[in-house]
Amino acid sequence: MEVAYQTRLGKAYIGDSLDLLKTLNEDSVNLVITSPPFALLRQKEYGNKNGEAYIEWLTEFAKAIKPILTEDGSFVIDLGGSYQKGAPVRSLYNYKVLIKFCEELGYNLAEEFFWYNSSKLPSPIEWVNKRKIRAKDSVNTVWWFSKSKFPKADVKNVLVPYSDRMKKLLKSKKHFYDPALRPSGHDISAGFNKDNGGAIPSNLLQIPNSDSNSNYLRFSRKLKIKAHPARFPSRLPEFFIKYLTNPNDIVLDIFGGSNTTGMAADRLGRQWISCEMDKQYVAASVFRFSDDINVAKKNYDLIMDGKSVEIKDDTDITLF
Incomplete structure (x- = not known):
């Protein structure tokens, strides 16, 4: 487990988050929010399992998370839907995850949310595009679990126009x-x-995942570095960070990817921890913390060379 980079408020780690979770103090993290690789039938380049193996795999992380949550802490997990192999019949894996976490691990379901991504491409191709017997799958389930029955939450922080x-x-x-x-x-x-x-907002979060011009994507294109293929929009973690935490609380993402969560937490004045196994994804995620492509490239190269960097501002980095 190594620190790739840190800001004043947070650290991005390279490694297995199960190992990281073992090092964290009990009752220390206020919010865990993450989007794990989904249980898709077709293997993705960022890694995924499916079926019962996926549920058991994800359960190991949920077990390790519960002790490190504060008593009023929350665990929010974004899970996309999928179909059974070879048939236009939905998998129940995300609902099985919900039941297992509550009935076997002792989590509470504080509330279920649904993320509607209007910009999501039609899928699965076989049932939607070719045979045209199913509608486009545009909604993810987002389970808000809590350790106690009364987790920290303030809806006044997420009022909508x-x-x-x-x-x-x-x-x-x-x-x-x-x-x-x-x-x-x-x-x-x-x-x-x-x-x-x-x-008061509803539990249907209408957030298009259509970002195309962030520093992360612009720098990745210009430097010919492959961006993470399964990013969620910053407004998704921002909503839950504002809703479920206070300034200086600790926010953790155990499947950090391109570190959207860390960036959102940093902007909102929360301490953050991000963990991702893929070194290149972690190195590229440093682009989120710079407006200068030359500084961003220097940070990227240092991390890929096994160095850890401290981001003080857009023009001043130091090794530590």
Whole structure:
């Protein structure tokens, strides 16, 4: 286990996160958020298992995570869906993961979220594009597990803009509705039109994964370095980091990939730890922390040469 680079708030490690988890103190991490390789039938270049072997493999990480979570900590995991081999029938692996973590490992399901990626390409090709008997799979399940029944959370930190209708209601005060018990059973009180700074978000997270011009991708293209093929958008970890942690809390991603989570945590003033087995992916993820391609390339080369770098700002790095 080696540190590839660090910022003032976090460290990116190269190695097996099961080994890293053994070194962390109990009750020390406030949020683990990650997107592991999915249980796909077709092998991907970034590695994946499938079937029951996948569930058992992922369970080993969940077991190791629970002791290092704070009592009010959370474990958020993004899992894409898949189909059974050779048939247009969905795999239940992500739901089996949910049940296993709760019933066997003692996690609580604080809430289920669904990430809708409107820019996702049609898949699987056989059932959607060729035979045209299934719709495009555009939604991932995102399980929010907690160690206790009352994890740290503050929805005020993730309010969303009001709809135009609500803005009109707030502006007009009582002109658009009368306080009353609705047929649905909802009691619409006189305080319904209070401006709280935004609306409570739903558990459907509509976040397109369409980034094409970040420093990470621009530098990767210019330097002819292959980018990680399965990145999630920064708005996904940002939502949960703001929702479930406070400034200076510790955020951990055990399948760091291109370190989107570390970048998001750093920007939000949280301490962070990222771990990824592939050295080249870790080295390229340093592009997320620089606006200067020459500095970024120097950092990349140092990491690929087995050096650890400390990122102080965009023009000043030191070895440690």
